[in-house]
Amino acid sequence: MSLWVDKYRPTALGKLDYHKEQATQLKNLVQCGDFPHLLVYGPSGAGKKTRIMCLLRELYGAGVEKLRIEHQTIVAPSKKKIEINIIASNYHLEVNASDAGNQDRVVIQELIKTVAQSQQIQSSTQREFKVVLLTEVDRLTKDAQHALRRTMEKYMSTCRLILCSTSTSKVIGPIQSRCLAIRVPLPSTEEVCSVLTSICKKEGLLLPPELAKQIAQKSGRNLRKALLMCEACRVQQYPFSADQEVPQTDWEVYLRETANAIVSQQSPQRLLEVRARLYELLTHCIPPDIIMKGLVTELLSNCDGQLKTEVAHMAAYYEHRLQLGSKAIYHLEAFTAKFMAIYKKFMEDGLDGMMF
Amino acid sequence: MDEPCVGGEAAPSRLNRWVDPSFADLPGERFAPSRRRKGSQVEPKRPRKRRGESGSSDPRTAHLLREPAPGDQDEPWVDRYSPRSQAELAVHKKKMEEVETWMREHLNASKGGVLLLTGPSGCGKTATIQVLSLELDVRVQEWTNPSNTEPYSSSQHDWRTNGSSCSSQLAPFQDFLLRANKYSCLKMVGDGAAADGKLILVEDFPNQFYRQPGSLHDILRRFVKTSRCPLVFIVSDSLSGDSSSRFLFPREIQEELDISSISFNPVAPTTMMKVLTRISTAEAGKSCGRMCVTDQAVLETLCSGSSGDIRSAINSLQFSSLPDTSLEKGLWRMKDRRGTTLLGKAASRATQRRKKSKLTKEPEEEQAIGGKDASLFLFRALGKILHCKREKPEDAEAAACAPGPGLPSHLSHHHREALLVEPELVVERSHMSGEFFNLYLHQNYLDFFSEVEDVDRASEYLSDADLLTSDWTSRSTMGQYGSSVATRGLLHSNSQHVSVGFRPLHKPNWLLVNKKHRENCLAAQYLFRSFCLTPVSLQTELLPYLAKLTNPMRNQAQIAFIQDVGQMSLRRFPGRFNLEALTDKEPAQLDKDSEEEEEGQGGGEEGLPASQPQPTATQVLLEEEDLVIEDYNSD
DSSP states (O other): OOOOOHTOOOGGGGGGGHHHHHHHHHHHHTTOOOOOOOEEOTTTTTSSHHHHHHHHHHOOOGGGGGGEEEEEEEEEEEEEEEEEEEEEEESSEEOGGGGGGHHHHHHHHHHHHHHEEEEEEESSOOOOOEEEEEEGGGOOHHHHHHHHHHHHHHHTTTEEEEEESSSSSSSSSSHHSSSEEEEEOOHHHHHHHHHHHHHHHHHHOOOHHHHHHHHHHHHHTTTTHHHHHHHHHHHHHSSSSSSSSOOOOOHHHHHHHHHHHHOOSSSSHHHHHHHHHHHHHHTTOHHHHHHHHHHHHHHHHSHHHHHHHHHHHHHHHHHHHHHHOOOOHHHHHHHHHHHHHHHHHHHHHHHHHHHH | OOOOSSSSGGGHHHHHHHHHHHHTSSTTTTSSSTHHHHHHHHHHHHHHHHHHSSSSSHHHHHHTTOOOTOOOOOOOHHHTOOOOOOOOOOSSSHHHHHHHHHHHHHHHHSSSOOEEEEETTSSHHHHHHHHHHHTEEEEEEEOOOOOOOOHHSSSSHHHHHHHHHHHOOOHHHHHHHHHHSSSOOOOTTTOOOOOOOOEEEOOOOOOOHHHHHHHHHHHHHHHHHOOOOOOEEEEEEESSSSOOHHHSSHHHHHHTTTTTEEEOOOOOHHHHHHHHHHHHHHHHHTTTTTTOOOOHHHHHHHHTTTTTOOOHHHHHHHHHHTTTHHHHHHHHHHHHHHHHHHHOOOOHHHHHHHHHHHHHHHHHHHHTTTTOOOOHHHHHHHHHHTTOOOOOOHHHHHHHHTTTTOOOGGGGGGGGOOBBOHHHHHHHHHHHHHHHHHHHHHHHHGGGGGOHHHHHHHHHHHHHHHHTTTOOSSHHHHHHHHHHHHHHHHHHHOOOOOOOOOOOOOSHHHHHHHHHHHHHHHHHHTTTTGGOEEEEEIIIHHHHHHTSOOOOOSSSHHHIIIIIIIOOSSSSSOSSSSOOBBBBOOOOOOOGGGSSSSOOOOOOOOOTTTTTSOOHHHHHHHHHHHHHHHHHHHH
């Protein structure tokens, strides 16, 4: 039994549930023969990968769905061995090159070279190019991106690239200009609701529209998250009730409690407790920038309107440092301390105001 | 080869030659051809050894040495005044008693034991053994590493037949131990009353043991089984982190073989002062006025400069009291400058520390003495930064008036009294990289702050410091700036410098947390690669929800991982990270062994939803897996 997310993933461009106009455009793109490099971008959970897989199926037929996971070892010029997981079919290759850390340049060059150097055997019946799908392009180093630019031109005849990223801001200009950029926006709340209802129907469940709406809002229109939530709701309670509590992930609840702890008391001892909680989050695989983001959201909802600009400003400042620095805890803690100081001062001023 | 030129030294060489044949006569294929070699190789080694150490290997030869030839100017004072009785020994009474009782116990018993003496260099470990063995009338047999140069110069044939002995020092060492244990020494002519007991001393470890401590342990196990006389190991601690005593004698071995361990402290300043005074008076008396008694203040400088290393203190005393050196004048000048601070202060610990910090302000003073650079234990180094000692306000007022105007009024809240410590020096002396020092500071600074505003500024400085050292290409250059920013930032932002009393210090959690974070991320990607998700959405969306679903996982590892990582115990206060207290003496070390703790407290017990298939079975399986892993490790 697989997850609903995987089970009901549409496999053809025609079966996509939303952004149908874009789907037809993609279909046309495939049919007109000349297929460019693509840069697919959009927020997490919008359906980028689903769309790309549909596109590949349109290109090559059902053969692309026979996936296998390969474990490949690439030797860098420095004799360092890089191990990387590749998901491949006969026609395409999916790689997350950022797994290789700062050696990603080597991975990209080697992989694309090997793919591109082998021609398709029956070019008459099939496409004459293979596709390399690179995920998380925004996390590639600049080095790797420049290598990519060169490789893209060189092997254009036998190989097409589909790049997948959450935003284009970290993709360098030359790559953007060599690709056809396709933005996949998040589905609207109504679209999420309709997807949820239709899937529940297929499962033989009755989903009250209120609950569907609640899930859609809680998930932040992230369809993957919405489906997971919906499935968790099913585990929690069935038949569904309209005012059912939508289960949230443990780390989100934990982060909210952390934010509450920060707001309720501002002292070095409290900061020590918060630090322990931050460590706990980190060991549970939550990336530091997500922690930062979640913390700010919770804190902002807790504090007075006057403070919000300053808090957001400080959050941006420390988030930037988080990206630049090497040890996340310094910056997370510095932000927390900053918030404590700002908040405490504000409360004290408020008290003084009340006195006079 | 330095043939003995001093009159008294003819004796030991002869003695050695006497000793050697007794070994060579023993049946043994390895020792038999080494007769000639041994005679010529140990001989030059011993006098050299004696010069370096405060005592010599053999009490009898040491005895002979200690009658200084008249007019012998070149003999180091360290040798001339090496301690002859317990009273002269600059070691704490308690320690001495400890060693003495151990020796008495094990000399009288038929079965020998193993003793490990540790401590910084020059704190009198060897001297203690020498003195005690002299008093207890025990013969000391010491191992010295044979040098391998000799076989090459000797006949080719000899070397070839004896090839194995120059390849490794292990076999000779083992032979030495077993033989020394088995056979008592021959009675020498002129020995007088023969010593009843015997003690084996190993101070010089064959290099092989540092590469493979296991081989030492094997030899020791064999020794302990058959031992008849006590065996003493002396290992000097170094501050730079690679604690060889812990490496050579890990705790398990110490327990297994019942090795008693006695750790020496650096020589206390008062004791050292006594010794130095005694030596300088004696020298002055002997020189009949050519040399005057060295001034008390100079002695104190020497004493504090040597940081508890009595050997270097005596050496520098001898050096500084050489007639007609310009150095002496330097010292005298310094004394005048320091005169005021020194007056009326007993050499208590606190003032000692203060003096040291005074010293650090003028680096040229330390160079003048030629003492060794002082080093600090991490505990004290952190304390110096965190406790933030500043001058008393009244002192500072006088000081502030003198040099010029203070800060303008709008900056007056940034005014701080002068520091008593130099942060950069403290970091340098802690023998750690600045980054690592910062981690320690970060782990501990919150305990020393009382105001959130101060914490805010301090944490910002720490964040700055991290930023400075983030780029690996420039890290080596920026590291010092980073630690400077962090330490000075912490010192400056601690505006309420109230003394907080003793606070326990802890080792940083970050390394452990970071390691676990990375491991867990990798494990997540590996275990759930079939979902084809990006790491972020895998870790923040899929895993936590998988923990809430009834979906049967594909294998046990996935279930275990989800229980450990996907779920968080919400209400409980995070008790996962047992704070590891930093002890007083702990030298700086990058501990990579701290991952043994925890694991399995992650909250698996209460976790499973009721509908999860066979929770009991999974638990059992998990335990089995654990067992297997342990087995693997122990191999």
